[in-house]
Amino acid sequence: MIDSSRSYAAHRDAELDPPIARDRFHLMPSPILGQDHTAYLVGNSLGLMPIGTREDMNADLDAWQNLAVRGYAHGDRPWMAYPLQLSGASARVVGALPDEVVITNGLTINLHLLLTSFYRPHGSRTKIVIEDYAFSSDSYAVRSHVAARGLDPDVDVLRLRPRAGEDSLRTEDVIATLREHGDSIATVLVGAVNYLSGEFMDVPAITRTVHDIGAIAGWDLAHAAGNVPLRMHDWDVDFAAWCSYKYLNSGPGSVSGAFIHERHLDDPDIPRLAGWWSNRPETRFRMDPILDPWTTAEAWSVSCSPVFIMSPALTSLRIFDEIGMERLHARSLELTAYLFALIDIAARDVDIQVITPREPDRHGAQVSIRVPVEPFALIESMYSTHGVLGDARNPDVIRLTPAPLYNTFEDVWRGVDALSRCLGGPRIAEG
Ligand SMILES: *Cc1c(COP(=O)(O)O)cnc(C)c1O
Numbered sequence: 001m002i003d004s005s006r007s008y009a010a011h012r013d014a015e016l017d018p019p020i021a022r023d024r025f026h027l028m029p030s031p032i033l034g035q036d037h038t039a040y041l042v043g044n045s046l047g048l049m050p051i052g053t054r055e056d057m058n059a060d061l062d063a064w065q066n067l068a069v070r071g072y073a074h075g076d077r078p079w080m081a082y083p084l085q086l087s088g089a090s091a092r093v094v095g096a097l098p099d100e101v102v103i104t105n106g107l108t109i110n111l112h113l114l115l116t117s118f119y120r121p122h123g124s125r126t127k128i129v130i131e132d133y134a135f136s137s138d139s140y141a142v143r144s145h146v147a148a149r150g151l152d153p154d155v156d157v158l159r160l161r162p163r164a165g166e167d168s169l170r171t172e173d174v175i176a177t178l179r180e181h182g183d184s185i186a187t188v189l190v191g192a193v194n195y196l197s198g199e200f201m202d203v204p205a206i207t208r209t210v211h212d213i214g215a216i217a218g219w220d221l222a223h224a225a226g227n228v229p230l231r232m233h234d235w236d237v238d239f240a241a242w243c244s245y246k247y248l249n250s251g252p253g254s255v256s257g258a259f260i261h262e263r264h265l266d267d268p269d270i271p272r273l274a275g276w277w278s279n280r281p282e283t284r285f286r287m288d289p290i291l292d293p294w295t296t297a298e299a300w301s302v303s304c305s306p307v308f309i310m311s312p313a314l315t316s317l318r319i320f321d322e323i324g325m326e327r328l329h330a331r332s333l334e335l336t337a338y339l340f341a342l343i344d345i346a347a348r349d350v351d352i353q354v355i356t357p358r359e360p361d362r363h364g365a366q367v368s369i370r371v372p373v374e375p376f377a378l379i380e381s382m383y384s385t386h387g388v389l390g391d392a393r394n395p396d397v398i399r400l401t402p403a404p405l406y407n408t409f410e411d412v413w414r415g416v417d418a419l420s421r422c423l424g425g426p427r428i429a430e431g
Helices: 006-016 052-072 079-094 107-118 136-148 171-180 203-212 307-323 325-346 375-386 409-422
Strands: 101-104 127-131 157-160 185-191 216-220 239-242 256-260 367-370 391-393 397-400
Touching: 006 409, 052 079, 052 307, 079 101, 079 256, 079 307, 107 136, 107 185, 107 216, 107 239, 107 256, 127 136, 136 157, 136 185, 157 171, 171 203, 185 203, 203 216, 307 325, 325 367, 325 409, 375 391, 375 397, 375 409, 397 409
Parallel strands: 127 157, 127 185, 185 216, 216 239
Antiparallel strands: 101 256, 239 256, 367 397, 391 397
């Protein structure tokens, strides 16, 4: 039994498990008079703003103001070299070699560029596999690729479904489905951490099976990057993409990342959509009609670097480099264990049910909870009456996410207390 008192949560924060980088972030103000800050449990959707972001962005604005076009090659952070500053730190977050990572575009755009390269239906091998409850944008992207190749999305998109009455996928079922459809599958593109259930898939085991059946393994890391430990290179993943505004705290619509395994980087048979930024910088300004591509993942970049959305990504990645994914994940497991335990206490009085797998290697920071009321209204009332912010997803799920960089045990306590009380239950425990 855990001590469910608020004072125990405060004690863990003050003495036992102090936060690792909370002082590096702007905490969200609370809507409640006299309350210090919102218990922000929605870093799975939009991470908080690091304190260094504004100053770093100002430095880039100063370069534009003072150096104008010379800013591409001069100043402290020349714009031409900007992407390479990001790819090294991003590679450490996803477990890749620096040459395997490119930071550019939005996530769905990168998925399109990667699917152009890695979804190559031929003969009877035409199918692409996603989760049935994939993020909508991924489903649209995949279906549009199938249609663009003259195939039928209702036939050639294979959706992985949990067993009846279950909320997450079992690895053995995924593997069985892949083997069953083996010869007809061209590409697999699944979320490493599912946005709805919070399930962390067994990426290495599934990737091995995908390769066994002769298909290509891609992973969407939107909810995994900066959340769980990843080894894209060692797990032999073919390609992956992620956004940087969720756990990576780079601000709304900030740049996305793409991973392409080393073995594909100089394969001339892989189709790629190109632009002048796909060209090696040494020869770019010759403006030749024929591309001289990078031999790294930068070959997948197309347009010149969007410096002002890269700037906050750089600020945030510095924090990740200082803390390291291992330490971050160890703290994450402590916070989620506490969250699971408090939810179990609340569930004695109110009708809620955790749908995220509880095994430490099967979830990240996010815990998804099925609730007996309309979830968007519930989230709104938790915010307006308790200063707690989570988020809701159709039809009956809320997500509470203690982000290991900045959330505290007291934030978690406040989250579950607000949930219980907004559902008509008792306080978790006072004192
Ligand atoms: C957040 C998220 C997206 C959003 O895509 P954008 O192109 O960045 O708007 C797409 N897919 C998944 C799985 C996500 O979690």
